[in-house]
Amino acid sequence: MRKGIGWSHLRKRWSRQRQLRKPWHDQRYIAVDIETTSLDPVSGHILSIAWVPIEPPMILINEARYHEFQVAAHVDLQQSPTIHGLTKAQLTSGGDIKTILKDLEAILYNRIMVCHHQRLDWSYLRENPITKSLHFEPLGIFDTLSYEKNKLSFSSESQLNNSSLTLSACRTRHGLPSYTSHHAMDDAIACAELFLAQATKIKPYNESLAFLLKQSK
Amino acid sequence: MDIERFLTDCPPFDDLSEQQRTWSVKQMQSTYMNADNCNEMMRNCSPALFIVRSGVFDLKGKDGTLVERLEEGDLFGYPSLLSGRAIINTLQCIEDGIVYVLPQVAFDQLRNQSRAFERYFINAHGERLLTERRGKTAGYDDYDWTEQCVEDVIQRAPISLTSDTTIQSAAQLMSEHSVSSILVVDNDQLVGILTDRDIRNRVVAKGLGFNVTVAAVMTHLPESVFAHRSLLDALTTMTANNVHHLPVVDEQLRPVGMITATDLIKQQRSEPVYLISSIYKSTTRAQLVEEAEKIPQYLNSFALRVKQTAILGRLMASLTDAMTRQFIKLFEAENGAAPARYCWLAFGSQGREDQTLSSDQDNGLLLADGLSDSQLDWFRRLGEYVCEGLHDCGVPLCPGNIMASNPECRGTQQQWLARFERWTTHPTPKALMYCQIFFDSRAVAGQQKMFNQFREAVASLGKNEFFIGNLALLINRISVPLGLFNRFRTEDVEQGERIDIKRYGIALINDIVRLYALHQGVTEPATVQRIERLQSSRLISERDRQSLLEAWQFLTQLRLDHQLRVWHTDEPKNAIDPDSLSTLSRRQLKTAFKIIKQAQQGVGLKFSRQGY
Known part of the structure; x- marks a missing residue:
């Protein structure tokens, strides 16, 4: 028995290694954005979630998904209404969160998750009580924020502070248009565009996925 | 969503319903284009509609010439969508950016669903983008009736007779065709018009016999309108002369039909009639100025309802024409009729009939030969009176002094031609500028024939x-x-x-x-x-x-x-x-x-x- 598990585990690792050696643009990615009630992934609630597949060089807006969730009446929205522009009234309609997270689990399998500031989104997917029975197994995670931070710290004049690494500041640096809303769907697409802007600039063009992921650690 | 908001201001997507726009976003993909990938991307995605969201790209033709610089909100790729031919243009990336891609299937479906969307691309493909019109208030199919040609409205062949016909046979012919007026034509030329009213007032009421000839009772040499002119022109001529029947003639002055006030009313009731006729009804200078003061406001409301702007330039010119004629009439009432043949000329924008609210006066007087000093003085005073009057009516004085109040702008045909000739043979920049104004001339009042002769001579100099x-x-x-x-x-x-x-x-x-x-x-x-x-x-x-x-x-x-x-x-x-x-x-x-x-x-x- 143990042997069997070991083999399957090895096979998985081997296939992952092989996948990581392939060029970054031969991979499939999912840009994810999650809006929450709090920074704490254990006590907080997911308000809305959006994802959009990326198959370089295309962002598949036509396959994007977006969901808002019903939040129990007792939940305090804390500061999030001001941040996300959401109010309780807007949160009353939505789908079944478990079904939707199950869809995300399926689509993330063997793809690379892309987000801006992964610690937050990823920690919700792993630690929030609602995801208890789910196992998110992306091939890897590309964090557009970390990537940008690493790039910038290479250049000498970089005086990094928090505001220079927001999604919109990074986008401006790459000459991307500014989106004003804090809608999860817009943020997911914005993040996907930033990812392509970052990755497309990597030379040589056929650089491996492993290299790419290392850059965003 | 941001993309939807973006499309709301991106023609022709702005013409779609909100539902259609949301639907089209759901069919789209987007991409980050740069110098390395833009051409490959365009080839791989085609046929598709590309929408530039950010960045700058140059679309180059087969021979490398610049077709179009594409920036935010610009579209490309539709010629191959419409023609089914492969893309031949290439892209050069000036600045990386985001480009949305709408596939053929979705494009075709939107074309089927929205006529405005379809029309936009057909026009853009035929490089007919300038015919695209905004303004959802005016329907696409409605037209401006006053812009219609006279010849499109007159339906039947002209009903005419010769001037030696008897009144009785004339009346028989009119009742046979159930018309209230008839053209009198000798040797292909219009010589008069006979109406029901003429028969009533000039024959029956006077107790004349039925055998009197038409020539004896008709209106000689009536006002007429050219077939290719607009209904507005017909209207202006009718109101100016207070007639309800207007013979229509071709270029050679051969009669081709008749247009009546009823024909115009049938087309649609319109307000320009009232404005123009109130100008003609003014009996004092003060009254005329008062009517003219209403023009800007009136034009403002009228402009919202007409589709073709050209009509407004012509309406403005018609109004200035009307004011000019009325001032001449008022001057004649005080100073006696014109002592000689003359023609009041309009130049520049009034001549071209593309006047605007801010256009200034450009006019002059064409005078008969051999006038005495007192006759010349009469025309001097006429020039001054009319130009000042127009100024009071809101048509500014000409800064270049091209006005009938200027002695330089009053002259016989010979004097005018001598000036033109000097300009054409010694074309200083100033002379050339004058020419451009003077070559756009039109007769507003006085002898049309005199003007025609003058105009022919000017044309041959030109x-x-x-x-x-x-x-x-x-x-x-x-x-x-x-x-x-x-x-x-x-x-x-x-x-x-x-x-x-x-x-x-x-x-x-x-x-x-x-x-x-x-x-x-x-x-x-x-x-x-x-x-x-x-x-x-x-x-x-x-x-x-x-x-x-x-x-x-x-x-x-x-x-x-x-x-x-x-x-x-x-x-x-x-x-x-x-x-x-x-x-x-x-x-x-x-x-x-x-x-x-x-x-x-x-x-x-x-x-x-x-x-x-």
Whole structure:
């Protein structure tokens, strides 16, 4: 028995290694954005979630998904209404969160998750009580924020502070248009565009996925 | 969502319903285009509609020439969507950016669902973008009735008889065809008109016999209208002369039919009639000025309802014509009838009938030969009276003093021709500028025949190749405000960055068209009619004529919208801020300037070799 598990585990690792050696643009990615009630992934609630597949060089807006969730009446929205522009009234309609997270689990399998500031989104997917029975197994995670931070710290004049690494500041640096809303769907697409802007600039063009992921650690 | 918001201001997606827009976003993909991937991407995604969200790309033709610089909100790829042919253009990336891709299936479905969407691409593909019109209030299918040609409204062949017919047979013919008026024609020429009323008032009431000839009771040499003129012209002539039946004649003055007030009422009741007729009904100078004061406000409300702007330029000219005629009438009432044959001339924008609210006066007097000093003095006082009157009515005095109040602008045919000849043989820049104003002339009052003779003689002077060559050089000295890569070049004025669309647009087209007209001997003053007349010219293609016409119409519309918006403010009346325009208007303005630039180069090549 143990042997069997070991083999399957090895096979998985081997296939992952092989996948990581392939060029970054031969991979499939999912840009994810999650809006929450709090920074704490254990006590907080997911308000809305959006994802959009990326198959370089295309962002598949036509396959994007977006969901808002019903939040129990007792939940305090804390500061999030001001941040996300959401109010309780807007949160009353939505789908079944478990079904939707199950869809995300399926689509993330063997793809690379892309987000801006992964610690937050990823920690919700792993630690929030609602995801208890789910196992998110992306091939890897590309964090557009970390990537940008690493790039910038290479250049000498970089005086990094928090505001220079927001999604919109990074986008401006790459000459991307500014989106004003804090809608999860817009943020997911914005993040996907930033990812392509970052990755497309990597030379040589056929650089491996492993290299790419290392850059965003 | 952001993309939806973006499409709301991106023609033709702005014409879709909200539901259709949401649907189209769900069919889209997007991509980050840069120098390395843009051409491969375009080939792999085609056929598809590409929408530039950010970045700058140059679309290059097969031979590497710049077709279009693409920036935020610009579309490309649709020619192969529509024609089914492979893409031949290539892209050069100037600045990386996001491009949305809408696949063929979705594009076709939107074309099926939205007529506006379909029409936009058909026009854009045929480089007919300038015919796109905004304004959802005016339906796409409704037309402006006053713009219709007289000949399109007159239905039946002319019913006519000769002047030696008896009244009885005339009445029989009229009742047979159930008409209330009939044309009197001798040797193919219109000699008179006979109406029910004439028979009642001049025959029956007077107790004349039924055998009296038509010639004895008809109205001799009645007012008439050319078949190719608009219903507005017919209307103006009717109200000016207080008649209800107007013979319609062709170019050779042969009668082709009759148009009646009832025909016009059938087309639609309209207010210009009331405004024009109230001007003609004014019995004092003060009353006339009072009526004229209503024009700007009236024009404002009228402008919202007409689709073709050209009509407004003509309406303004008609109003100025009406005021001029009425002032002449008032002057004659005080000072006796004109002591000799004369013709009141309109030049410049009034002559061309593209007057605006800010156009100033351009007029003059054509006088009979051999007038005595006292007769000349009568015309001097007439000139002063009318010009001052027009000024009081809100038509500003001409800063260049091209007005009948100026002795230089009153003269016999010979005197006028001598001036023209001096200008054409010694074309100083100032002389050339005068020519451009004086060649756009029209008779407003007095003897039409005198004017026709004068105009023919002027036309033959205008055919001078040396002169035309110099005009072509002059036209080419004006630089169209499109800079490198088809970007707008604005001028810094007090109010900010502006483009003078009169100087660099409308006036330039007028100049170009006038040049062809001079060469061809076309005597029509109006730019639109000149373009029509140039059909027979071998020097300008059908397509170029059409493009110039559309550019002219677009620019006059743009100017009108602008003027109505800035009226009563200090904003420049002819200069616009390109950044304040909608995406569609900006695209159209660029197209218009491109057309002008090409036309300018065209006249340079065709005519300027003979210049100095």
